[in-house]
Every structure is written in structure tokens, then in C-alpha cells.
Amino acid sequence: MNDGNIVNDLTVVVELFNVYALMLLFIGGFVLWALNWGISKASLKITEKMPTRRFLILQITTLVGFVLYTVGTIALVIGVLQPPKEFMLAAGGSIAVALGFALKDIAASLVAGLLLLFDRPFRVGDRVSFDNVYGEIVSIGLRTVRLQTLDDNLVTIPNSRFITDVVASGNAGELDMMVVTDFHVALNADIEQAKAIVEEIIVTSRYAYLKKPVTFAIEEIEVGYRLAIRLRAKAYVLDVHYEKAFQSDIVVRVSKRFTEMQVARPG
Template sequence: MKKFLSLIVLLMVSSTAFAADETTEHLDNIVQFTSLIRWGGVFFSFFVILGSWILLRFTNRLVETFSAQFVQYRMVLQKLQSFFQFFVYMTAGLVVFMISFRINDQILTLIGGTLAVSIGFALKDLAASFIAGLTVMIDRPFQVGDRVTFEGNYGDIITIGLRSVRMRTLTDDIITIPNNKFLSEVTMSGNYGALDMQCVIPFYIGMDQDINLARDLIQEAASSSRYIHLPKPVVVLVNQEIADNYMAIKLTCKAYVVDTVYEKLFETDITLRVMKEFKHHNIQPPMIAVRSTVQ
């Protein structure tokens, strides 16, 4: 019994000593870290941050004033403002760090480890986009100048880089897409390296209208367009379109435009021609069928 009590006392003393050693180690780490801080520098850091904030506010007001007076230089001024803001942020951060800490091997090791982890995370996505860019260039799902559809965006590919692809939409917006997106999403190319491209234009007429005449009018309007690429055929497909409250004949014109840049002009030209001929030959659009229930 005495031996058992002695063992318990020994374990309690050992655990207490271990906890005391661990607490002492934590206190030593805190004391060592606080010894690296220059408290006077921390106080002056507030003034550095305040001065940087005032400087950035002043330059923002200055750029806004000059941009309103000299509109032709607005883009240049905004670019210079962005570079200046980045320079102020980096300089202020470096000054605050230099005056707030005593630089030694421990601080340099901590900074090096933090930078290595940060750069590793940043380079992960960059490396994935780089490899995907090489895949896009080798596999060639599309080329520069192609008119493609990707994730609901429709436009022309203007550059294929190692990190991203830039697309100009039909509304003249520039979209930047990371290359790794193309490895998992479906991309549709309308012309795939060729100048000409097929355009699909639907027309609707009533069930009781002259279908053959309407088909011939669409075929003639497409064939005589100034934007038509005649080496390829003009096809007009006919089928019924049935909805909840109407039935119609759908005539789909499939024709090739001579250049992708004229796609919308080609569609407009054919539509105007067909509508004019439909009106001249009294070909009517589909009528909505209204059903009433007799009580």
C-alpha cells in the first residue's frame, strides 16, 4: 500500500513538473518574441499608416480632378494611380516592418517560411494554368480568330496565352478565361480556323400558309445576300413547332456567312429580306389558338 501511494505521489510530482516546464517554455517563447518588437517603432507605425492613407486619398482626389478636366488622359492617369497605390502599399508595409521589429535570424527564418508557403499556394494555380495552356496549344480545341461559345459567353478568341485566353464578345467586352477552365468545360467553335461559318436563322409561319412558297422565298433571300458564302449550300429545313397555345411551321435557314465578322449583319440582311417578301406574298405568322370551355 505504501508503495502504491508512493507511485501516485511520484506521478503527480512528475506531471506537475512537466506542466511547469511546458508553461515555462511558453513563457520563454512569448518573452523571446516580445523582445524582438520595438515598441517605439510600433507607435510610429501608426503615423506611417496614417500618412500613407492621407497620401492615397490626396492622389485619388487629384486623379479624379484631372480625369474630369482631361478626359483623353483618363485611362493613363488611372493606370499610373494603380501603380502608385501598389508602390505606397509595399513601401508602407516594409517601413512598418523595419521599424517595428529587430531583424535577426529568427525573424528572417519566419519571413522565409511564410513567403515560401504563400508563393507555393500562388504558384499552384499558375502552374495548373500553364500546363493547361500547353494542352490547349497542342490539342487545339480552338484557334485565334475562332468564334466560340464557352460558359454562356460568345465571341472571338483574340489571344491564347500560357496562363489565360482572351475573348472579345459581340458587345465588344474582353473576357479573360484561365486555361485550366478549358480542361473541364465544353467549348463550341463555330468556324474552327475558317473564315466562313454556318448561321442558323429560324422563321415561323401559320399552319395554313403556303409552306413551299415560304421555303423558296427564304432560300432566295439567303442566296442573294451580299454576305453569303456560296461555295457551301443554303439549306432550309421545315418542321412543326407545337407549344401550349399555338401550332406553327418552323422554317430553319442554314447558310454560311463569308466572314465571321459579318454574322449579325448576315442574319439581319436575311431577316429583313424574308419579312419583306412574306408581307408582299401575304404569308402570315402563326396565330395563338385560344380555347374556351363552354359551361
Template sequence: METLEMRSTTATFCRARKTGLAGLAALVVGVLRPGLAFANPEEALGTPDAAVMGQFASMIRWSGVLTSIVVILGAWMAIRFVRDLVERLSRQFANRRLLLQKIATIFQFIVYVGTGAAVVLLSFRLDAGVLAIIGGTVAVSVGFAVKDVVASFIAGIMIMVDRPFQVGDRISFGGQYGDVTAIGLRSVRVQTLDDNTVTIPNNKFINDITSNGNYGALDMQVVMDFHIGVDQDVGRARSIVNEAAVTSRYVYLPKPVVVLVSQVIADSYVAVRLRLKSYVLDTKYEKAFETDVNLRVLGAFREHSIMPPAVLHRQLDPLVRKPGSAAPPS
């Protein structure tokens, strides 16, 4: 008996697919509303389009649709209000900027999820049969199409829990370097130092390496290299670089300032590298700090005649003439 019913359902589905959307819609209505099922597939396929659309319309709660629109507008206004409020408070309380941005991100995440659930519950008449059919249809026909979106959604939850970075952190990922401005359900937005907004899907962060410069703190380490010739006064050059860093108005002095000296090969000749490692008091002053220190160091190098790397030509003493050797030409 079950086999015959299954064959009948399969044959009806095939015929409905051949006859177009109206026939398939009639079949689905018959499955969702057993009391409205037709005696045979031919009767279902012959149903006028207006009647089929009416059956689908009966599944929608129209008063709830109007309420859903109000809910969406309210959610949008709430998100805009919180964003503007956080932006104003961040300008007034700079030391609390990262905390305020984290709160705004969590609030936005909760509003998105809550609004989506409310719209579905308000706009549709859901029962066990409808949920089963909708779930099966989404899983089979839409599953492959939205697999990347689902993966990004799950990755977004993992980012919120594992926290490899947070809103306000300065990260480097996939050749992009900038500040994380938003962590959404599908993607992460990064504002680069060139003032470009880069959108990266959340699932990209699962298998790739992310470099985080400050990890929730306002201060961040900045590394700068200076090169001089091997025949220059290295000690004085090191003192100049150290002084330029500690006297900058952007430096964060509670953390150490270090100048490392090493010999390197630059363009096939030997040079001395002075690597400065110091902390800037706020990530937004990174480039201003680099510019300030570079100007100070270059000016002091020029004042003290400390030259950049160059190829050195060594002159050897005249060779002592061996006994019996011919005299060098004059």
C-alpha cells in the same frame, strides 16, 4: 552525427523564425554560402541587417539587371511591332488574317519564354546550391499559391498542341460567344460580339465543352429560324427564305444553303418552323448577314400575306338533330 546536425539546423530555423526576417535571412545566407556560415545560431541571429542584405545583394548580378531591363524593353517593343504589323497586314490581306494572327501568337509565346529565361540567367549568379535551395523553396512555399497558374500554363501548352481552337476562331464557352484574340501563357482572351474582352484561364478549357464555329476557316455556318402559322403557304414561305439567303451579299455560296421545315409547339400551339442553314463568307459579317436575311424575309412575308403563328379556332358544322331530341334553342 547526422541526427545531431539535423536537430541543430531545426532549432536554428525555429529561432530565426521567432526573431524575424533578418535572422532567417542570415540563416539562408549561411546555407547558400558555406564559407560565410557562422559558428552558432546566436552569432547568425546577431548579424546586423545591413550585413545580411549585403550577402543577399552579392547573389544579384547588378550589371545583368541593367541588361535584363534592356532585354525586357526590347521584347516589349518587338511584340508591339509585330502586333501592329499583323493588324495592318490583316486589313490588306483579309483572306490571310487567321494565318497572320496564328504566327503573331506563336511569336509572342516564344518571346515570353525566352525573355523570362534570359532575365533569370542575366540577373542572378546561379550555382548548384542556389538552384537546389530556390527549387525547394518554390516547391514548398509557393507551390500551393501558384498551382492554378501552373495548371493554366500547362493547359496553354496543351491548347497550342491539341488546338481545340485557334486565334481568330469564333467560339462559345461558358456562356460567352466571340472571337479568340489571344492565347497566352495563363489565359485566353475572347472578344464578344458586344465588344467586351473576356479573359478565361486556360485550365477552364480542359474539362469543359467548347463550341467552335469555324475552326480555322473564314466562313461559318449561320442558323436562323422563322415561324409561320400552320394554315399559311409553307411552300412559298420556304422559297422566300431560300431566295433571301442566296441573294445576300454576305453569303458563302460554295457551301450549300438548306431550309428545313418542321412543326413545333410554340407557346402551347402548333407552328411551322423554317430553319435556314447557310454559310457567311467571313465570321465578322455574321450579324450583318442575319440582319440582311431577316429584313428580306419579313418584307416578303408581309408582301405575300404570310402570317406568323396564331391560335386557330375551328368551327364545327351544326350537329344533325337525332330523332326524338329537342330542337336547339333559336
């Protein structure tokens, strides 16, 4: 009786996965990939024309790709193979048990991916710090998150890591972001003069977002075994893509102005 059941199951499987069905599955899988690729390319072109809506467009693209692959794969398998109900239940149970043991890490990442899409601790386009890696989130996939560092390295991180580890988002979905830059002057320097110089340089930078205030945190610290004054300037860049350009601009110009105005530096 058991041998007969096994033979019947094998016969059902062979009938399902015939050459015609496999060809349709391959073509359908290629169509899903092509659609997702086309949507991604179209979204990039739209972001170039609507840069202020870049984050929203990228988030919608990520969600559409996720739904497309999930729903499309299920529809493709059921529509092409049309397996019997009993076979689907039996196969589903067996696959679930096997995957539960063999692919528990991947399953955890898939579940974490769903949580990331709905809980949204960060979004596509955000600048985040995670485990000593800093960069921009370029995609949130079913299994991994891809992060582009400022050195143009693409870092791939399993989704499950973001559920248990701490991640910091610098702009939380906004186009602008705070940039913190430190300047050091000697103890005998005119602090008010130095602060005024830094603030003037920041507000005249073409990268500055002036709808949010420029603030300072001033404290005495040790620099090269000597005490000095640290001026920590906190200002906003108008687009996260200009973060380092903004910081470089103000550092170069402030250093030049300090020299011209003979502001005493630690040394």
C-alpha cells in the same frame, strides 16, 4: 555551420541582384515587351492586307509571343545574373515547391495554355461558345484566353477552364461559318413558297458564302400557345465578322418579302 551556409547564400543573392543586374533585367524585360507589342501591331496590319489569312497570322503571332516571353525570360535571367550551378539547383527546387503550393491554379493555367496551343480545340479568330459566353477568340496567352463578345465586351477566361469544361467552336479555324436563322409561318401557309423565298433572300445576300449549300430543317412547334411551322435556315457567311450583319440582312428582307407575298405568319 548552418549559420555560415545561410550567410554565404545571402551573400550570393546580394551579389547577383546588384543595381547593375536589376537595371539590365528591367531593360531586357521592356525590350521583350516592346518586341511582342511590335509583332502584334505588325500582324494586325498584315491581316488588314491579307484578310483571308487572318486566322493563320493570328495563330503564328500567338505562338511567337509565347516562345518570345518564355525563352527570352529564361535567357535574360541566366545571361544577366549568371548564377552558380549549385545556387540554380537550390533556388529552382525551393521556388518549385513554393510555387506548387501558392500558385497551383496559375500553374494549371500555364500547363493548360501549352495544351491549348498544341491540341488546338480552337484557334485565334474562332467564334466559340463557352459557359453562356459567345464571341471571338482574340488571344491565347500563357495564363488566360481573351474572348471578344458580339457586344464588344472583352472576357478573360483562365486556360484551365477549357481543359475541364465543354467549348464549342463555330468555324474551327475556317473563315466561313454556318449561321442558323429561324423563320415561323402559320400552319396553313404555303411552306414550299416560304422556303423558296428564304432561300432566294439568302443566296442574294452579299454576305453569303455560296460554295457551301443552304439547307433547311422544318418542323411543327408551339409559338405563343399556338402551333406553327418553323423553317430553320442553315447557311454560311463568308467571314465570321459578318455573322450578325448576315443574319440581320436576311431577317429584314425575308420579313418584307413575306408581307409582300402575303405569307401567313403565326398570330
